[in-house]
């Protein structure tokens with residue numbers, strides 16, 4: 192009697208470790224999303240949240256951007272992690288639940304598995320299909336780590352389903368994704384991250400630093416036009432989610448550094464006067480009028496340290512590259 196039971200348990204255990212659990216909170220077919228998109232388009236100026244840049248194609252285009260010579264953030268952040276892995280590992284602690292916010296292809300977290308030895312890996316992303324694929328492949332490479340995928344939109348509120356488990360948490364938010372929030376919303380997000388980490392929790396976060404304007408603008412407007420494709424993909428998303436009639440050829444990608452606000456802005460600029468139409472609404476655009484699609488705020492080390500303190504993090508450490516282009520902070 193005992194043998195078949197043991198065998199069954201073994202099979203169940205192995206199955207859990209070869210395919211991650213997935214919890215889908217975010218659904219693309221909601222009336223709430225359509226309302227959010229329509230309200231943004233009707234604004235002055237018209238805006239669309241950068242979270243809509245990411246569907247399966249958008250995520251692949253972002254991955255391609257990270258390969259471009261002009262896009263320094265990914266490789267600079269990677270070099271910082273590689274150079275300071277022992278120190279980061281010693282401060283961040285081993286055996287925690289690693290929560291990857293906006294995990295994308297999960298590659299950055301996976302590179303830290305050796306040094307962090309996470310007990311559990313929770314990958315959260317709005318690009319649900321892409322995350323499912325990336326996580327399934329990662330689980331096959333690391334069958335000993337429990338993995339949970341969470342398809343969620345954390346822009347309004349940062350919460351996790353119970354499946355994410357408890358225990359000591361290390362929140363991971365790389366790639367300077369926090370730059371998509373205004374500093375005020377970033378403060379709010381950091382406060383929520385601190386609460387989500389709980390007692391003994393920590394946050395490992397990557398921040399793009401202020402640097403000369405030409406370097407910044409080239410990173411967001413590469414000659415191969417991959418970033419342009421990434422931005423223009425948003426029009427396909429508007430058509431799919433809202434039933435809009437946008438034509439890609441009617442728009443061009445614009446990226447500029449707004450020094451007063453310390454942010455890169457991405458826009459879609461109308462090449463001619465046109466009207467966007469969708470069920471229940473329309474938005475005329477003059478020739479040259481723009482839809483604002485992304486902000487990417489750039490910080491100084493001192494400025495971001497202050498933001499962490501304002502959010503209630505008592506202890507912080509940070510590491511930068513030789514040029515001072517990017518910083519990784521550990522806050523607890």
Ligand SMILES: C[S@@+](CC[C@H](N)C(=O)[O-])C[C@H]1O[C@@H](n2cnc3c(N)ncnc32)[C@H](O)[C@@H]1O
Nearest residue numbers: 242245293294295316317318344345346365366
């Ligand atoms: C700039 S990419 C960074 C990807 C990866 N973490 C990296 O550092 O290379 C931002 C990631 O966050 C995800 N994302 C953007 N907005 C989100 C939101 N509101 N909720 C959840 N995920 C979001 C995107 O799908 C994308 O994978």
